[in-house]
Amino acid sequence: GAGVSQSPRYKVAKRGQDVALRCDPISGHVSLFWYQQALGQGPEFLTYFQNEAQLDKSGLPSDRFFAERPEGSVSTLKIQRTQQEDSAVYLCASSLGSGGYYGYTFGSGTRLTVV
């Protein structure tokens, strides 16, 4: 597609519920990133994929967070047993290249509210 597509746009989850957030990167983009943006804050890095390989997951806040990109295209961020502190906008970005200074294109994000 023309841009990075994320779904759903909004998700309300009850505390303890599992959620799955989807990211469709720009076709052909090698690199894919997930960021978490709390209200009034800048995005914070969660994890990075190069094709299907997850090369950096240092930003995942707990083992309740899991990301995958099995075929090197679409990615899913899964959060198990959601907590109120997980409420945030989850941004996905993709980049054409890897290992260099390539521009990111961000999606519009999924706003997760845990009640």
Place this chain on the structure above:
Amino acid sequence: GESVGLHLPTLSVQEGDNSIINCAYSNSASDYFIWYKQESGKGPQFIIDIRSNMDKRQGQRVTVLLNKTVKHLSLQIAATQPGDSAVYFCAETHKAQGAQKLVFGQGTRLTINP
């Protein structure tokens, strides 16, 4: 820890005036900096970038200045327009991170007065 921050959380300017948004970074190893614009309900949008071997870079109505001595970055927007209203973030990365993981500042909200 390492961080990228902003001096002012909000900035209000008159339409047609120039805007200057500042950013301080603490990681001296940072070698690539990017300014993003984020409108409500949207993801960050690339504005302009600069590498550490430069001290100034110009785009259309925007200029980024980098002062490595004091670890300071600024974004200048000329002839500010209503469409410039948004939150602006600086972000940095460096080669040790493979130029992949960006560290963002808190952001500055720019408001344009008619």
